[in-house]
Amino acid sequence: MSKQQEKLRIAVVGLGNVGRAAVESVQSAPDMELAGIVRRNAPSGASEGGVAVVSDVGQLGKVDAALLCGPTRSIPEVAPVYLQRGICTVDSFDIHGEKLWNLRESLDGIAKAGRCSAVVSAGWDPGTDSLVRVLLLAMAPNGITHTNFGPGMSMGHSVAARSKAGVKDALSMTIPVGSSAHRRMVYVALEEGADFAKVKASILEDAYFANDDTRVHHVPDVDALRDVGHGVLMERHGVSGNTHNQHFEFKMRINNPALTGQIMAACARAAVRRLAPGAYTVPEIPPLDLLPGDRAALIRSLV
Amino acid sequence: MSKQQEKLRIAVVGLGNVGRAAVESVQSAPDMELAGIVRRNAPSGASEGGVAVVSDVGQLGKVDAALLCGPTRSIPEVAPVYLQRGICTVDSFDIHGEKLWNLRESLDGIAKAGRCSAVVSAGWDPGTDSLVRVLLLAMAPNGITHTNFGPGMSMGHSVAARSKAGVKDALSMTIPVGSSAHRRMVYVALEEGADFAKVKASILEDAYFANDDTRVHHVPDVDALRDVGHGVLMERHGVSGNTHNQHFEFKMRINNPALTGQIMAACARAAVRRLAPGAYTVPEIPPLDLLPGDRAALIRSLV
Numbered sequence A, B: 001m002s003k004q005q006e007k008l009r010i011a012v013v014g015l016g017n018v019g020r021a022a023v024e025s026v027q028s029a030p031d032m033e034l035a036g037i038v039r040r041n042a043p044s045g046a047s048e049g050g051v052a053v054v055s056d057v058g059q060l061g062k063v064d065a066a067l068l069c070g071p072t073r074s075i076p077e078v079a080p081v082y083l084q085r086g087i088c089t090v091d092s093f094d095i096h097g098e099k100l101w102n103l104r105e106s107l108d109g110i111a112k113a114g115r116c117s118a119v120v121s122a123g124w125d126p127g128t129d130s131l132v133r134v135l136l137l138a139m140a141p142n143g144i145t146h147t148n149f150g151p152g153m154s155m156g157h158s159v160a161a162r163s164k165a166g167v168k169d170a171l172s173m174t175i176p177v178g179s180s181a182h183r184r185m186v187y188v189a190l191e192e193g194a195d196f197a198k199v200k201a202s203i204l205e206d207a208y209f210a211n212d213d214t215r216v217h218h219v220p221d222v223d224a225l226r227d228v229g230h231g232v233l234m235e236r237h238g239v240s241g242n243t244h245n246q247h248f249e250f251k252m253r254i255n256n257p258a259l260t261g262q263i264m265a266a267c268a269r270a271a272v273r274r275l276a277p278g279a280y281t282v283p284e285i286p287p288l289d290l291l292p293g294d295r296a297a298l299i300r301s302l303v
Helices: A017-028 A072-083 A098-114 A128-139 A155-162 A196-204 A256-273 A295-302 B017-028 B072-083 B098-113 B128-139 B155-162 B196-204 B256-273 B295-302
Strands: A008-013 A032-038 A051-054 A065-068 A088-091 A117-119 A142-149 A167-178 A181-190 A213-218 A229-240 A243-255 A278-280 B008-013 B032-038 B051-054 B065-068 B088-091 B117-119 B142-149 B167-178 B181-190 B213-218 B229-240 B243-255 B278-280
Touching: A008 A017, A008 A256, A017 A032, A017 A065, A017 A256, A017 B229, A032 A256, A065 A072, A065 A256, A072 A088, A072 A098, A088 A098, A088 A256, A098 A117, A098 A278, A098 B295, A117 A256, A128 A142, A128 A229, A128 A243, A128 B128, A128 B256, A128 B295, A142 A167, A155 A167, A155 A181, A181 A196, A196 A213, A229 B017, A229 B256, A243 A256, A243 B256, A256 B128, A256 B229, A256 B243, A295 B098, A295 B128, B008 B017, B008 B256, B017 B032, B017 B065, B017 B256, B032 B256, B065 B072, B065 B256, B072 B088, B072 B098, B088 B098, B088 B256, B098 B117, B098 B278, B117 B256, B128 B142, B128 B229, B128 B243, B142 B167, B155 B167, B155 B181, B181 B196, B196 B213, B243 B256
Parallel strands: A008 A032, A008 A065, A032 A051, A065 A088, A088 A117, A117 A278, A181 A213, B008 B032, B008 B065, B032 B051, B065 B088, B088 B117, B117 B278, B181 B213
Antiparallel strands: A142 A229, A167 A181, A229 A243, A243 B243, B142 B229, B167 B181, B229 B243
16 A cells, blocks of 8 residues: 555644644544544553543554644644654644744754654644735735734633733633734633732733733633634735735634644645655645645646 | 846746736846747837847747746647746646646646746636635535635636627626626627627527526627626635534635736746746645745744
């Protein structure tokens, strides 16, 4: 059986919201099988829904790729462990700019040495939104792209609000107000005896919130507000050649961890089957490489 | 000066609406210069706006890529002339399916022999819409994508209507009616003494129109209706992993030849600077390769 026909064996590392979604995407893919789940401190012989749960990927036999679904800050240390063993990695590292570039650079050499590939920041933003930003810039080189997020929960902002003294639980919603500007709606449940005015002040002065219109609300129960639905509206008005008034929109309303897990699984396919050793961001991957199936048939039916 | 820094020398072949737009896109690109224009039967020493117009690309000195802006039916014969000389080609061949695949296959071998690359069907549909279709399928593997065109002029349908006996001029507008269905609004000016009822019947029975709701109108002057604005709304509802109700939209309103010329120019950049010898459709190209500039800076700012 050729490599193109063998099922890819995928490990999912971490079992939070994104990890659980990644498991479902791997199990739904016609060309993949779930080799197992890797969790820190997994007890010997553990399993979940018939799937082995181990603390070391070496216990899973041959693994082609690992979907790294732990926290963003863990990725720079975790990814090399797999790449050094020749296992491709996919992460959804979610900090744009310099940190993203540095991660790509550091994993590039390690992946090449391990003769495998790493896809970094393979979520929806950074990730597929990044690809759309690149595409719109190619289609209309002059102009402005606005990326408007939400309404939806921001994980990073929720964690920042939760870290304040006196906060029992917190949730930060991102509300688009247009032109890439956002309002932050922060809902906090307080610990016994905490002063809401002080909590509110500490949130408003945090760097995560200081540049946005932020409204802090005291609620009895944050869990009652939780919904992992999210979305984006990307808009570009621009110029193709000398022709102005070209207008583009990309919009989606999605379950956030489900989409992230799906994109990670698709990128694992490209990493194992198509990409030369090294590290890649999503706009560096030929989109067709994300799909299973016969390439000639895909080109005939989709292009 | 390295190859990355040298300006790409681009020839534009054909000077219809798309050819003129391609000229503007090349002249607007920071990393390209227009080597000249190739037209059949160009008189010796001809020029247009200070740009050499020649009948043979050999008269233009070094040329890195040729943007083939002649009719779709001419592409299979014209592209090899350039590829055999080692000049990359980009076309916007606009027939989907088997013919597109056959073109890609036939140019693939010729490009490899010429050690250059060919990008086929580099317009917006096929082209960038194809890339979006592929991306949405990767993001939500189960579900339905609808591609709704227009309102806008269809070149192919206009030519088909114009070919009927008794028709002096014709214009066919594509009107989206949802779920990938379209209405055709055909405006015809008649030759002296022609019978509108007969013209209408011959249009309605043409294979181009037979499967759509087609309305034929008699007008005194077709030119007064001409506008090259066009658009698309692509929609997908689908499933990521096991999670239903994922919703995506890609929408644009654009000047049609201007966008086509721009996409062709961007694909020429990928062809010359990045792609290995062979033939490619747009979803087979890493989107980042479409952009000029420093890749590290692009990744830091766009991903």
